[in-house]
Amino acid sequence: MNHAWRPLILIVGLAAVLLTVRMFLVPSDFMAKNGDYKYQWHRVGNEKFWRDEFTVKHKGREFCKQCHEDKIELVADSGHARVQCENCHVMFNPEKKGHPVDLKADFGYLLDIGIDRSRELCKRCHSKLPYRPKEFTSLTKGIKPFNMIDPQEHNPGEECVDCHDVHRTGFK
Amino acid sequence: MDLTRRKLLKMGMLSVCGTMIPLGALEIFKPEALASSLVHPYSQKKRWAFVVDTTKCVGCGMCVKTCKLENEIPFDAEVQRTWIERYVLTKKGDVLIDSPHGDRYGFTKNDPEGHDLKDEDTLKGFFVPKLCNHCEKPSCVQVCPVGATYKTDDGVVLVDRKWCIGCGYCITNCPYFARFFHPVFNTAEKCTFCYHRISKGLKSACVDACAFGVRKIGMLNDPDSEVFKIITTQRTAVLKPEFGNEPHVFYLGLDHIVR
Known part of the structure; x- marks a missing residue:
């Protein structure tokens, strides 16, 4: 094995580990909604928190x-x-x-x-x-x-x- | 082939003219494009918008108090999702701008910036309620490195408290200074237009609390909403349009000294 192959294998290995770890860490609903990476790249489940889970306190x-x-x-x-x-x-x-x-x-x-x-x-x-x-x-x-x-x-x-x-x- | 010089020039000129017609000009031949301007003069997109009538505001600060309690921002902390600024122009020509404690205790004295001003020394003055402008192109969202802040489909800009790493880029990037760190969660915090209330058919807490009808919330494109009626019939302005954020809080009676 020559000196050029060894670091390459190392890099590919590291990338594979990184991608695997990322797969577990990033929730499945984290995405660019409507393909909008600029303004809608987020965890979609968080919309539910603000819409439904946050309690109304002033009841009028x-x-x-x-x-x-x-x-x-x-x-x-x-x-x-x-x-x-x-x-x-x-x-x-x-x-x-x-x-x-x-x-x-x-x-x-x-x-x-x-x-x-x-x-x-x-x-x-x-x-x-x-x-x-x-x-x-x-x-x-x-x-x-x-x-x-x-x-x-x-x-x-x-x-x-x-x-x-x-x-x-x-x-x- | 009987191609004469005359014919060549004729056809050449015709094709040059033909290529010069922009594609957009052909829109008029599409019946649906023609009809759309007649049937739907406004877009059907759902979009929340806010109207602030500064001519009616008395600076009582009930909106600020209500907002802080509704949205669990510690009352004594010097941060708020909405606040009221007082602008006073004196006869000397000074512009005094202040907002003590974000006006959560109300303006009760004529003491802008701590000056004990006499009534006869004030030329004019007014109150300007401020809140997040829920921009169409929010510069705060663009700079978030982790995707913790976003714009919903109906135009409200929210923060994911679980995802925010507290780097503060968004806070420095908001031209309206509408963001701050939540003193308890230590994440970026901002006005949500009371998303939990407006999604249930209620009004935002500050809108409900205002006895003077200063604040109004509604769908921008809904012909029945008061916001639509005001924006389509009256002269409204937005704050800092030069930033190009397309803010969606529209002001009535905005003066040039307001910044």
Whole structure:
């Protein structure tokens, strides 16, 4: 055997080992979908993860309606008709959470529900900024002026909910 | 053979003229090609698209909060799939751009970039919600060395968390800065248009959370979708068209100071 053949055999052998290992490591559904190596070269099974296996957490008004139909009707008739229950009642600071029914165990609801009475929550929409839109256009009833207050001047230190009924969008 | 000089020139000119007609010009003789422009003025391909109406945004950040909780991005981490930028033009001519904590706590004060700005000093200002543009030609997908990120048949760009090696090429290659590392999985992470929701007939979490009707999601070619109606009837713009990515988040009321 001459000196040129030996490395060649080595190279062919290595390539064979590499291809065999690759056959076991790369899943069968890893491919270029529609022949598109540029944008669709992927594990096709992963689409199922994002489509079906990832859980829906915000369930919307219909979920809350199972028990709180009265509140839903009240809000639907108010200026807050377009505001989801979950916008205000889903808590990111766990110290404020609390719901009389264990939603996670009984309903499979995964978020923390609670009541946030702080001014900070209302200020997100209602504190006065010169460049905030002056009109509120998403209500079916028509265009209304958007209520904004200067938090420095408008009863500082008080909680908004002491005077305002947020579900009815009126005074208590 | 009675081939005269006159005949030769005549036939020669005719064949030269014949070869000059482009093949495309013959399209008009195909009845199906003619009919297609009359019956289907738009393509039937399913393609998700997003519309952001910046004129309505108040910067409350409910979309950012909802997105983080829906998509399991740790709330206190300084990364987000969607965020809102505030652009303020002062009377001095300065452009102030900020997005504190991605606006997950909302804009409550007139303090762009930490300046305590008086109301009378602001010339104009507005909020621009941003998210992944789900480009038709996503430059982030092209650079992935392992095939961990891809575009689905309906145009949504996703990341395979199991396959991602965390090299970060896609993060640096996105012209919209829409990608980041997930703090828990340490893989590339991005907006999915809430693929788990839109595939079930729900709206994306941020669209649901917006009380002002700023955000809209729908099929680009579905004549019943609000997205189709807006794009076909109103003046929309996309961010950074010069990159050639063909982004599919369309903006209403976009100003030239937005980048």
